[in-house]
Amino acid sequence: MPSEAGLFCGKTRAPPNSNYISLFIKEMEVLSQQVTSQKWGSSNVSSTTVSIYSLAQCHRDLSSDDCLQCYGTSRTRVPRCIPAVNGRIFLDGCFLRYDNYSFYEEAVDPVWDKANCNSSIDVNTNGIQSSTPEFRKNVADLIDNITASAVLNDGYAVGVWKGVYGLADCWKTVSRNGCRECLTAARREVIGCLP
Template sequence: MFFFKSIPLGLLVLCLLHHSAIGASPLYHFCFSPENYTADSPYGANLNSLFNLLYTKVPPTGFGLGSTGQAKNKVNGLALCRGDVSRKDCNTCVVDASKELRERCPYRKGAIIWYDHCLLKYSDVSFFGQIDSRNRFYMWNVQEVENGTLFNEKVKELLSGLSNKASEANQKLYATGEVQLDTLTTLYGIAQCTRDLSGVDCKKCLDSAISELPNCCDAKRGGRVVGGSCNVGYELYPIVNT
């Protein structure tokens, strides 16, 4: 069971009750453009071409962007797979994401969708190289830790280090790490940006996301801030494939 609460500027708060709730289903999506296109229009044909382009470009490296069409019918898009995801699973996620967006945002000129393994975004407005601070949502585990103040400090310390690591001399703009809290407990973290951002903007995006964790995930056993340009997360179990 999930709890949802809409808030302004396309920001969504999502309460994650347990990890098994995330499977092959989308985490969330936004149909953010107020503009529509019509069936059999040039924009629709260009969107199809863009999706076909991303199917080809994304899986080999886990990221791809592109534009198709001209002037008012031009479509811009990108897709990003989580840094540890295999080429096969990346391809599957991008294909599923494009199909799901068609169903959830029919004829909308701009939309974004997130899965555990990938995100896909397209728009009639050029957005490459710009931090997307509008499309964002939170996820958290409803269970709390005992010493919340100390735990929160450890979370911030781990994720701040991963922000530095992901944005400095890292072509994938991706980093994972862990810290031992005690003999039985390990804290795991992840940070990732879309690769159209510069290293400076990646860090800016990640640091902003980290600063929002207290708003959603104070003393929670797990939490994420997920956006259109970057995401951070932590859990008390391994997050990625090794």
């Protein structure tokens, strides 16, 4: 089962007596079909009282089976945000977001974007301790390389540099410039995690 990097729920609530839950379920079913066929999907549904926009995407290095498992996990966990009209979950392998407006072209979100620096362990990578300036430089070099590659490669790149592994994967709905903006912001956050 994929690990959870973050679950973020908004504060605004769906109007009382709205058909929010039934619309949410319908929206998740549409996403499920899209994720099954192409490993990502976006959809929106509206009624007279509410609108729901959604996006789900697996990291492109996942197999179809792993993607479906990840999406299934995200789909069962993100409803913890309901009755909030917006929520997002980041799992190790996929992402799911729903909101009450069209967010598809947003590259960054200063309110919600943050790094999950969940390890303070000093590790040895190819003979280099992770707390050394050399390791920090290797990480920065790798991030710079995969960021540049991803922007030119439909928003996706993987790489390894001197024992450091990385993956850059932009949402399918953002432009090339949006992808660059997102990865530049992500670089700053990730570098901030280094010991």
